[in-house]
Amino acid sequence: MNPAASRPNYAALMRDSGAAALVAALLAFPLLGFKLDASARGLTLDVRLIWVVYAAAIVFAGRLFFTLIIQHYGVHFVDRFTRAELLPHYVPKRLAQYASRYHVGLAMIGFALLLPWLGFSDRNLIDKATLILIYVMLGWGLNIVVGLAGLLDLGYVAFYAVGAYSYALLSSSFGLSFWVCLPLAGLFAGAAGLALGFPVLRLRGDYLAIVTLGFGEIVREVIINWQVVTGGPNGLSGIERPSFFGLQLFPVAKDGGTTFADFFGLAYSPDQRIIFLYYLILALALFTNLFTLRIRKLPIGRAWEALREDEIACRSLGLNPTMIKLSAFAIGASFAGFAGSFFATRQGFISPESFTFIESAIILSIVVLGGMGSQIGIVLAALLLVGLPEWFRDLAEFRMVAFGAAMVLIMVWRPQGLLSHREPTLHLDEPGREGRS
Structure with a gap:
């Protein structure tokens, strides 16, 4: 949490989210606003404005939500969350200890x-x-x-x-x-x-x-x-x-x-x-x-x-x-x-x-x-x-x-991928001790 963060300017946030929703509606209109239906009379063109409204609403809500999150936690909130800085304190430490990729892999193979x-x-x-x-x-x-x-x-x-x-x-x-x-x-x-x-x-x-x-x-x-x-x-x-x-x-x-x-x-x-x-x-x-x-x-x-x-x-x-x-x-x-x-x-x-x-x-x-x-x-x-x-x-x-x-979304918020951690192929011990591979 960033204590230095100022109080959000909700009017500016609404204008910014509204502009994003308008752009989304303009882009969604030719993609989602029309549909060709085959019938006995041939091909008919149907107008589906409701899909355009849905797309604009999703973009508006998403833009508003992520902007508030960034202003509250900072631009690196995703990385901080993955490092368990923002996880609730009631999560058992033993659960985090055993939730390793090795055990997850074994569970996926078993399934x-x-x-x-x-x-x-x-x-x-x-x-x-x-x-x-x-x-x-x-x-x-x-x-x-x-x-x-x-x-x-x-x-x-x-x-x-x-x-x-x-x-x-x-x-x-x-x-x-x-x-x-x-x-x-x-x-x-x-x-x-x-x-x-x-x-x-x-x-x-x-x-x-x-x-x-x-x-x-x-x-x-x-x-x-x-x-x-x-x-x-x-x-x-x-x-x-x-x-x-x-x-x-x-x-x-x-x-x-x-x-x-x-x-x-x-x-x-x-x-x-x-x-x-x-x-x-x-x-x-x-x-x-x-x-x-x-x-x-x-x-x-x-x-x-x-x-x-x-x-x-x-x-x-x-x-x-x-x-x-x-x-x-x-x-x-x-x-x-x-x-x-x-x-x-x-x-x-x-x-x-x-x-x-x-x-x-x-x-x-x-x-x-x-x-x-x-x-x-x-x-x-x-x-x-x-x-x-x-x-x-x-x-x-x-x-x-x-x-x-x-x-x-992945390239914006998680450019390194969903699971970016790679186990190193070479491990070094503490100084003064021999390294092992």
């Missing part, structure tokens, strides 16, 4: 493992959770490139597409199983990461972002125009489904195989395949998380963070930025290839429409919103940016509006 049995009757819930885990895995993979190495990548969806099409083509052309195609898809995506890494070795910042954006669009255009191999705009269908250690998840076995239901003496249910795919992507995501946590403590992980902080200082320490950048692009792309392989086998159909620039923007937004370098923060951001629009499909038309508003 994820039990989710199919908690919501077994809701097939739609498991399917949405599977989609969220795909984006969590993609976010963790991109976090290696952006969060750890500090290389802004706007074309990450290209590696996602390479993994998906690699699996689809290998399985359909050579009859390879999912478990054989999965590492091969990661290998091809990693090779694509190396192909991108070489041209951008001397680029930084905005120039790097533009080149990666162009690479993503090149891959998509190749997929669209190489119709003989990729199917072009029509995509590829009939993609092979994964098996459970050779047990097929179909009502009737194919090619003399054995079904999962027959082997265990169960009645066939479509939920068996849904739950199996959920646990499969959960295992892949946890592997990505474990790999990232472990590699951060290795020399290559520390080299990524050194490159992110200062490339010149990194060179002065004798590190090779070329190999560091290439390794970050290759490893991050490999995990996108794994996710793309799973996406292809889950959907059974892929097309270029699934790998547009907006997908790269969403994945990058998940990393930035969650906090670059924060594993748990990426999970929370994926729940917000992917999970909420899936659960509230009635508000799907406002998804991008809410998406943009969330990013603006």
Whole structure:
């Protein structure tokens, strides 16, 4: 609390909030004030002024509230709150002691493992959770490139597409199983990461972002125009489904195989395949998380963070930025290839429409919103940016509006992300004692 803060000028606050509400209404009128409805008479244009009023009222209340908070507590009130300076005194200290990210992570893993049995009757819930885990895995993979190495990548969806099409083509052309195609898809995506890494070795910042954006669009255009191999705009269908250690998840076995239901003496249910795919992507995501946590403590992980902080200082320490950048692009792309392989086998159909620039923007937004370098923060951001629009499909038309508003608020009030804290990879003891890593 700032005792030196003067009494707020409510008249000025009302004028300021009113001006903000007026600007919001002008911006919301063309975005929210009209809607096209399809009917038997054709398309009709409806005017919805009430939505404009709602938008202006929300902006007015939000502007007034945050201005009062800033005047009362100071401009750094969010950071002070996260440091528990403004928390009520009755919060038990033991609760704060055990509410660590480690325990939160374990609780989230436990909840994820039990989710199919908690919501077994809701097939739609498991399917949405599977989609969220795909984006969590993609976010963790991109976090290696952006969060750890500090290389802004706007074309990450290209590696996602390479993994998906690699699996689809290998399985359909050579009859390879999912478990054989999965590492091969990661290998091809990693090779694509190396192909991108070489041209951008001397680029930084905005120039790097533009080149990666162009690479993503090149891959998509190749997929669209190489119709003989990729199917072009029509995509590829009939993609092979994964098996459970050779047990097929179909009502009737194919090619003399054995079904999962027959082997265990169960009645066939479509939920068996849904739950199996959920646990499969959960295992892949946890592997990505474990790999990232472990590699951060290795020399290559520390080299990524050194490159992110200062490339010149990194060179002065004798590190090779070329190999560091290439390794970050290759490893991050490999995990996108794994996710793309799973996406292809889950959907059974892929097309270029699934790998547009907006997908790269969403994945990058998940990393930035969650906090670059924060594993748990990426999970929370994926729940917000992917999970909420899936659960509230009635508000799907406002998804991008809410998406943009969330990013603006985060950049203004929490530019380092929801969970900005990163556990240091090197710990130093007190002076006079040996350090430990």
